Amino acid sequence: xxxxxxxxxxxxxxxxxxxxxxxxxxxxxxxxxxxxxxxxxxxxxxxxxxxxxxxxxxxxxxxxxxxxxxxxxxxxxxxxxxxxxxxxxxxxxxxxxxxxxxxxxxxxxxxxxxxxxxxxxxxxxxxxxxxxxxxxxxxxxxxxxxxxxxxxxxxxxxxxxxxxxxxxxxxxxxxxxxxxxxxxxxxxxxxxxxxxxxxxxxxxxxxxxxxxxxxxxxxxxxxxxxxxxxxxxxxxxxxxxxxxxxxxxxxxxxxxxxxxxxxxxxxxxxxxxxxxxxxxxxxxxxxxxxxxxxxxxxxxxxxxxxxxxxxxxxxxxxxxxxxxxxxxx
Amino acid sequence: xxxxxxxxxxxxxxxxxxxxxxxxxxxxxxxxxxxxxxxxxxxxxxxxxxxxxxxxxxxxxxxxxxxxxxxxxxxxxxxxxxxxxxxxxxxxxxxxxxxxxxxxxxxxxxxxxxxxxxxxxxxxxxxxxxxxxxxxxxxxxxxxxxxxxxxxxxxxxxxxxxxxxxxxxxxxxxxxxxxxxxxxxxxxxxxxxxxxxxxxxxxxxxxxxxxxxxxxxxxxxxxxxxxxxxxxxxxxxxxxxxxxxxxxxxxxxxxxxxxxxxxxxxxxxxxxxxxxxxxxxxxxxxxxxxxxxxxxxxxxxxxxxxxxx
Numbered sequence: 001x002x003x004x005x006x007x008x009x010x011x012x013x014x015x016x017x018x019x020x021x022x023x024x025x026x027x028x029x030x031x032x033x034x035x036x037x038x039x040x041x042x043x044x045x046x047x048x049x050x051x052x053x054x055x056x057x058x059x060x061x062x063x064x065x066x067x068x069x070x071x072x073x074x075x076x077x078x079x080x081x082x083x084x085x086x087x088x089x090x091x092x093x094x095x096x097x098x099x100x101x102x103x104x105x106x107x108x109x110x111x112x113x114x115x116x117x118x119x120x121x122x123x124x125x126x127x128x129x130x131x132x133x134x135x136x137x138x139x140x141x142x143x144x145x146x147x148x149x150x151x152x153x154x155x156x157x158x159x160x161x162x163x164x165x166x167x168x169x170x171x172x173x174x175x176x177x178x179x180x181x182x183x184x185x186x187x188x189x190x191x192x193x194x195x196x197x198x199x200x201x202x203x204x205x206x207x208x209x210x211x212x213x214x215x216x217x218x219x220x221x222x223x224x225x226x227x228x229x230x231x232x233x234x235x236x237x238x239x240x241x242x243x244x245x246x247x248x249x250x251x252x253x254x255x256x257x258x259x260x261x262x263x264x265x266x267x268x269x270x271x272x273x274x275x276x277x278x279x280x281x282x283x284x285x286x287x288x289x290x291x292x293x294x295x296x297x298x299x300x301x302x303x304x305x306x307x308x309x310x311x312x313x314x315x316x317x318x319x320x321x322x323x324x325x326x327x328x329x
Numbered sequence: 330x331x332x333x334x335x336x337x338x339x340x341x342x343x344x345x346x347x348x349x350x351x352x353x354x355x356x357x358x359x360x361x362x363x364x365x366x367x368x369x370x371x372x373x374x375x376x377x378x379x380x381x382x383x384x385x386x387x388x389x390x391x392x393x394x395x396x397x398x399x400x401x402x403x404x405x406x407x408x409x410x411x412x413x414x415x416x417x418x419x420x421x422x423x424x425x426x427x428x429x430x431x432x433x434x435x436x437x438x439x440x441x442x443x444x445x446x447x448x449x450x451x452x453x454x455x456x457x458x459x460x461x462x463x464x465x466x467x468x469x470x471x472x473x474x475x476x477x478x479x480x481x482x483x484x485x486x487x488x489x490x491x492x493x494x495x496x497x498x499x500x501x502x503x504x505x506x507x508x509x510x511x512x513x514x515x516x517x518x519x520x521x522x523x524x525x526x527x528x529x530x531x532x533x534x535x536x537x538x539x540x541x542x543x544x545x546x547x548x549x550x551x552x553x554x555x556x557x558x559x560x561x562x563x564x565x566x567x568x569x570x571x572x573x574x575x576x577x578x579x580x581x582x583x584x585x586x587x588x589x590x591x592x593x594x595x596x597x598x599x600x601x602x603x604x605x606x607x608x609x610x611x612x613x614x615x616x617x618x619x620x621x622x623x624x625x626x627x628x629x630x631x632x633x634x635x636x637x638x
Contacts (some may be wrong), residue, residue, distance in 0.1 A: 174473050179458070179466035179482065186448045186459050192410065193446035197460050198434035198525055199467070207469055326449050326507035 001282050006274045008147045013270035014263045017154070017226040020161035021047075021219040022265065025239070026246040026258030027168045028216030033244070034252035035176060036208035037188030039092055042083065042099030043243050045106040046213040047220030048235035049075040052110055052119060054221055055230045058128035060118055065131035069221065076217040079106075080210040088205045103237055111232035124231035132225050157226040164222070165259055168215050173255045184208055185253070216243075245306060251316025260317060268305060273298040338556050342388040342576040351590040351598065353579075354381035361386040361529055361560050362407070362438075367416030369402055369584075376402045378584040379416070384529070389551065389561040391571045391592065394581035395605050400564045401443060403581065404533055408440045409433040420529065435462060439527035443534045443564075445514040449507025453498055456506050456517055457489035458482070460524025489524060496520045496550065512543035519550060530554055532563035536570055548574055568596065580604065 013019065025043050032038040053072030057063045083102055087095040109115060111122045119125065138152040138159075150158065175181045183204050186194045191201050224230045246265050250257025276294040279285050289297060309316075315324045345358050360383035369377040377399040384390050392400050405411035407418060409430035417426045420438050428436075448456050464485070465471050466478030493499045496516045501509060506517060515535060522530060535551065536544055551574055554561050565571055571578060571592055578595045580588045582604035588595065595601055 171473070174475070175469075178472035178475065179464045179478060180469055180472035182451070182455055182459055183467055185451060185455075189448035189450055190446045192430075192442070193448060194459070195410070195430040196408070196434055196440050196442070196446075197521065198431050198439075198462055199459075200429075200431050211469075322505065322508075323450050326505055 001275075001278045001284070004147070006271065006278060009274050010267055010271040011148050012150070013266045015158060015162070016266065017157060017161070017222070019262045019266045020158060020165065021223045021226070022242060022246055023165055023259045023262035024161075024168060024219030024222070025216045025243040026250075026262055027165070027172060028212035028214075028219075029240075029243045030212075030247050030252065030254075030258045031172060031215065032208055032212035034247055034254070034257075035181065035188065036184045036205060036212075037092065038088075038205060038209060038212075039096035040083075040099050040209065040212065041096050041237070041240055042101075042103035042106075043212075043216050044235040044237060044239040045099070045103035046076050046079060046216045047223060047239070048103075048106050048110065048232070049079050050217030050220035051224035051230045051235070052125070055125040055128045055224050056118060058131070059125040060120075065128075068128065072217060072221060073214065076213045076220075077210055080213040081206070084206045084209045088202055088209070100237060100240075103235070103240065107232050107235050110235075119232070122232060124229055126229040129225045129228045154226070157222060161222050161226075164218050168218070169255055169259065171215075176253075176255065180204075188253075248316055249306065249309065251319030254316075254318040257316060257318045264317075265302075268302050269298065272301050276301075338387060338558070339552075339576070342385070342555065345385050345388065346577050346591060349589075351588065351594075353586040353589055354383070355589055357383045357385040359386045360384060362418065362420050362562070364407070364418040365416055367403070367406060367418060368414050369399075369406055369411065370414050375584050377406065377413075379403060379581075379586050382579060382586050382589075384560065384562055385577060386560050387555065387558060388576040389555050389563070389574055391575035391578045392562060392564045392581060393566070393568075393571060393578060397583075398581040398604075399584040400581055401533060404440065404531060404564060407433075408438060408531060410440075434525055434527075437526070437528035438531065439522045439525045439529070440531035441515075441518045441522055441533055441535065443537060445511070445518050445538075447506035447509060447514040447517055449505060451506055452503050453493065453506055453509070453517060454486070454489060454502045456521050457493060457524055458485050460521040461485040461488070462525055485524075492520045492523055495553075497546070512539040512547070515539055515547060516543070516550070519547075523554075527559060529560045529562065532561065534564050534566065536565060536567050544570070 025047055028046065029040065029043050032040045050072035053075040054065075054068035057068035057071045058065055079102075083095070083099055087098045110119045110124075112119075113121060133153060133156065136152060136156040138155050140152050142149040142151055143155040144150055176184075183194065183199050187201055187204055195201050223234060242265065246261035247258055249265060250259070250261030273294070276285075276289070276298055277291065280289055280291055280294055315321050349355050349357070362384040364379055364382045366381070367377060367379045368375065392403070394400050402411060406413045407425070409425070409428055409432070413426060417424060419425065420436060423436060425433060425436070448459070451459070464478065465481055471477045490499065490502070493502055496519070498513065498516060498520065501513065506514065509517060515538075519532070519535070532551070535547060539547060548570060551561060551563070575592045578590060578592050579586055580595065580601050587604055588598050588600045590598060
């Protein structure tokens with residue numbers, strides 16, 4: 001068993017690209033679900049339209065990178081309005097149904113043969129990240145402490161990613177301490193009470209949906225740029241459910257919970273996965289486990305861990321136990 | 330108890346009602362709310378069918394009626410929580426049909442709910458602050474600059490503290506609203522509604538689920554609202570409370586207003602007695618009715634005898 005490799009990959013996972021992308025997506029979900037109580041099960045679609053908006057602009061139409069970013073942002077906002085206008089006046093579950101369906105529609109359109117000249121079918125789009133890496137201030141080489149280091153391209157992506165996370169967390173902190181955030185939290189508790197106090201509930205829910213989508217879409221840009229490619233199946237529904245898992249793991253409606261939740265989630269996945277594969281190759285496990293099925297076993301074990309966490313700490317890592325106690329009343 | 334110390338407003342309210350007809354829809358000297366021909370149907374069922382009713386400014390008006398009379402549906406329509414199929418109503422002369430609930434509240438007509446809606450995971454103080462209107466910090470962009478709303482927030486907090494003091498909730502200010510007792514939640518909901526600065530307060534069953542010890546204090550608070558110049562319209566089942574605090578009573582049955590009058594005589598109005606107990610519940614049987622029933626019974630007996638034979 002190569003414990004050194006396991007250790008290094010695990011530590012790298014805690015700040016790696018997946019953690020950054022999922023943290024941003026989860027910050028968005030936390031605004032929508034944690035603070036405003038909106039069940040947006042289509043967060044993957046928000047990241048998808050942003051990533052594709054940018055990639056298609058640059059790779060298919062050969063337009064400038066920054067225009068691609070603007071188009072990605074615009075696509076996210078348009079999607080939020082499309083989903084929100086018909087559903088936000090209705091009961092909360094309608095938004096959940098519509099968003100989960102919309103996310104699948106978006107993914108299937110991206111991978112459809114009909115539009116493959118634009119979106120590239122199931123292969124997706126490449127060759128759009130040149131301008132982004134041209135801005136890289138790091139000279140070629142590796143950056144980090146000892147074996148825990150990244151090359152200059154990854155370092156650049158992670159730098160941008162963590163700066164964006166810091167900005168997003170600052171934004172959430174300021175907003176949720178303000179009267180604006182108070183209205184949002186009140187809507188989560190009881191919409192009709194908020195309406196009876198003269199607040200335009202629909203408008204606040206729409207603002208939360210758009211804001212959560214825009215924060216999430218930054219993760220979409222980084223996902224595409226970090227891999228220098230987009231594929232439709234990156235944005236499947238399980239992406240959204242991982243984001244929800246992360247929010248609940250960290251504790252809903254807490255500023256840093258999506259970030260810490262994302263780090264723990266990926267550390268667990270990578271650590272369990274690598275330990276299992278090392279153990280299989282060292283012949284330490286019964287023959288039931290093979291290189292082919294440890295991927296599934298990994299998710300079983302992580303799932304078990306999350307279940308235990310929710311049984312013994314239902315409020316998540318940062319949550320307040322008193323709030324959970326109120327639900328039981 | 331509170332009203333006795335400052336009887337002026339009560340006397341004024343009673344004077345306004347003196348000599349009024351006891352018919353449904355009777356015009357009031359200075360109505361704040363005027364309702365005309367409001368109809369609400371749920372499929373084949375007509376839940377509300379109010380022809381005309383006026384609510385006197387500065388008074389406490391009770392809306393009573395048997396279960397299923399449409400009181401809460403009527404309330405929901407007036408406050409924009411449900412839409413009316415037909416009709417119109419004005420508040421301070423302003424047309425309110427089709428106006429969404431939050432605009433109704435901003436216009437100065439604020440309601441509470443039959444099942445209290447305390448915002449459980451917000452503290453008592455945050456519940457109160459939420460009620461204040463025209464908050465600068467409730468705008469997304471200004472929310473990001475704390476300096477732009479801090480001062481207003483301090484003023485709101487001060488006002489909230491005064492109200493919490495009055496409603497004896499000051500000690501609870503930092504507790505989650507979800508941890509309050511049922512009666513305290515009623516008090517909080519009323520105090521929060523006052524933060525809006527309403528002219529007309531609509532209370533949907535303010536006494537439901539409140540223990541008797543708190544009832545007296547709640548009654549006092551409702552009377553205080555009138556003393557401060559507000560108008561109160563409330564739905565209630567507890568007749569003792571209605572008699573104690575209301576200046577005028579409107580009775581609904583089967584969706585329509587069937588009678589109006591002062592609280593001490595309204596319950597002896599024959600229309601109201603009929604509505605609660607059913608028509609002809611105690612009318613003597615006429616000779617023809619007696620004869621008819623006798624013949625029916627005899628016919629039944631005969632047919633039974635024939636069957637056996």
